[in-house]
Each structure stands twice: as C-alpha cells, then as structure tokens.
C-alpha cells in the first residue's frame with residue numbers, strides 16, 4: 048500500500064533453513080536431556096541457566112556488533128531463532144526483554160560507556176531488564192506519566208510509581224521512562240529514559256497477583272532514587288522518540304503470535320488422525336492465519352534489517368497477532384468440548400496447557416499496547432485519521 052504499510056515476503060535462504068535446523072537440534076537435545084519440558088508455562092518460564100546457555104551459543108544479542116559482545120548476524124536469523132524458541136516453549140523469560148528491546152535501545156541511543164557496560168552482559172545471558180513505562184492512570188496514554196526525574200548534583204532524583212512491571216522483582220535493571228520537565232502543550236516533549244539499577248536505595252517492589260494466581264506483575268515505587276548522570280539514555284527530553292522506536296521491537300516479533308502455540312499443537316495431538324470433520328475447517332483457518340502472521344512478521348524483520356523503523360507494520364502485527372493468540376484457546380475449548388475436558392484425568396498435560404492458555408489470553412491484547420490504541424496508530428499511519 049503506497050505510503051501506508053510496506054511489507055514484502057522475506058526470502059528464506061538455504062543458509063537460514065540450515066540455521067533453523069541447528070536451533071531445532073539444540074532445543075531437541077535440551078528437551079531430551081530433561082533441561083526443560085514443553086510445559087503449560089511455555090516461554091514465560093524463568094530459567095537463567097537456559098539464558099546463559101543461549102548466550103554461550105551466541106544466540107543473544109545476535110545482531111549487535113562483535114565489539115559489544117554481539118555476533119553481527121541478521122535480523123532474519125534472529126527471527127528464526129526466536130520463532131523456534133517460542134514454538135518449542137523454551138524458558139526464555141529471563142533474558143527476553145533485555146535481548147528484544149533494552150539492548151537495542153542502548154545500542155541505538157546509549158553512550159559508548161553504556162554500550163560497553165551493559166551489552167556484553169546481556170549477550171552473555173547474565174543481565175536482565177524490565178520495562179518501566181506504565182503508571183497508575185497512564186498506560187495507553189503514556190505521555191501523561193507523572194513519575195518525575197529532577198536534576199540534582201551528580202544526576203537525577205526520581206519520585207513516582209510504575210505499575211504492571213513484569214518481573215521487576217527478578218530483574219537487574221529497568222529502563223525507566225520519566226518526565227524531566229512539566230507536561231506542556233507538546234505532550235511528547237520533556238520525557239526521558241534512564242538506566243536504573245533495581246537495587247538502588249529508594250526503590251520498593253510490591254507484587255500484584257495476576258488472574259491465574261501467578262506473580263509476574265509488580266508495582267514499583269521510587270522514593271528519592273538517585274540516578275547517576277551517566278545513566279541517562281540518549282538525550283534528555285527526547286524520550287518519546289526513543290520509546291516509540293523501542294516499541295517496534297516489542298510489537299512485531301513472534302512473541303505476538305506464538306503465545307498460544309502449545310495450545311494449537313496440543314489440540315492437533317488431542318484431535319489426532321481421527322479428528323471429526325467439523326474440526327478441519329476451524330483448525331485449517333487457524334493454521335492459515337498463523338502462516339500469514341509469520342510471513343508478515345518476517346517482513347518486519349526484513350525492514351529492521353534494512354535499517355527502517357516500521358512502527359505501523361509492527362502495530363499491525365501486534366493487533367492481528369494478539370487477536371489470533373486469543374482465538375486459539377477459544378477454538379480449542381470449543382473443539383475439544385467441555386465434557387471431554389472435564390473427563391480428562393486430573394493433571395492431564397493438555398488440560399493444563401489449555402487452562403493456562405485460557406487464563407492468560409485476556410492479557411495478550413493489553414500488554415505492549417491495547418488493540419484499540421494499536422488500531423489508532425495503524426489508522427494514522429494509513430492516513431485515515
């Protein structure tokens with residue numbers, strides 16, 4: 048579409064296919080050695096040892112320069128690697144945000160000292176990051192944040208509150224989005240990003256238990272937290288531009304359409320070769336959607352590879368992908384049938400996987416930007432509003 052969405056189908060070279068086989072072999076060995084199982088928690092499981100093994104393989108910070116611990120591989124290779132990790136339900140949660148978006152933000156906007164201090168540790172699978180954007184009353188309307196960083200001698204003094212911060216209680220660092228000058232006519236001015244050590248005095252973390260009874264979310268309080276001057280990312284006041292470019296990494300990857308993959312694979316196993324004919328159409332439709340989303344997502348990886356910032360395309364994939372991820376458990380529940388589910392033995396693997404999928408699905412279209420907000424971005428990008 049001219050001037051609108053710019054997605055071409057990426058070519059999967061033989062080299063890329065060989066790399067996919069290498070990743071699959073590694074994952075099958077890991078499963079065979081009992082290092083992880085394809086359990087219900089899927090890729091949201093926390094396993095720093097696994098993250099370190101990926102670091103040793105050279106599969107974190109894959110596209111970054113070698114001088115910062117990276118491996119100078121292509122965005123398409125990284126896409127293949129992440130796709131296989133998620134499809135196998137590998138426990139990637141510890142390093143996920145750092146590798147997906149914090150590292151690239153530091154690489155793009157950070158100082159030389161910051162790049163040297165943080166990127167090699169992220170690429171080794173040893174340093175993990177959380178995202179400090181949302182606040183009570185400021186989620187979708189991110190520009191209205193009230194957490195305030197005030198310049199003091201030697202740095203910035205932060206006061207405020209972040210919410211829904213995934214895994215803040217386990218992460219080493221946060222990229223904090225804070226207001227550095229009062230909200231004025233230009234709502235996107237006067238905001239900045241900082242690298243924050245989660246052990247800094249004045250930070251307290253309170254758990255928020257999610258719908259499924261798990262502890263991922265947190266509320267993070269900042270009370271007179273001092274951030275040294277050399278932990279400002281990029282330019283003070285330029286935070287809006289920086290944060291929106293970070294969201295491209297957050298919105299377009301396989302984690303936006305593979306969250307329910309274990310539910311889909313389990314459904315095919317559960318239905319088996321004698322599947323009732325009425326399930327064919329429903330399953331076929333899901334697989335066709337999955338294939339299309341995958342090609343679109345590869346198209347974004349290709350644009351990133353070419354040095355572009357495809358914000359509208361990323362928003363499109365996040366919107367379509369999360370609608371798909373939410374549909375999978377619904378279709379599975381319908382096809383398996385409530386009665387059959389109730390009849391499964393307690394602790395049955397598929398019942399656990401499906402139960403997990405159903406309980407987590409509502410969050411898919413909220414995290415990383417709600418579908419209404421993404422549709423607004425897409426409409427603006429297409430010149431419709």
Ligand SMILES: Cc1cc2nc3c(=O)[nH]c(=O)nc-3n(C[C@H](O)[C@H](O)[C@H](O)COP(=O)(O)OP(=O)(O)OC[C@H]3O[C@@H](n4cnc5c(N)ncnc54)[C@H](O)[C@@H]3O)c2cc1C
Pocket residue numbers: 177178179180181182184185186187188210211212213214410411413414415416417418419420423
């Ligand atoms: C699983 C999960 C993990 C998360 N992890 C993190 C994290 O690690 N770090 C972090 O900073 N945040 C995180 N979030 C927060 C997430 O980014 C926000 O919840 C999200 O941006 C929505 O903000 P909100 O909750 O304030 O909802 P609101 O903005 O209050 O939205 C409420 C409803 O109003 C609609 N709405 C709002 N504005 C508009 C508009 N202009 N037009 C039309 N409709 C509108 C929304 O679509 C939504 O349906 C996470 C959320 C989830 C669910």
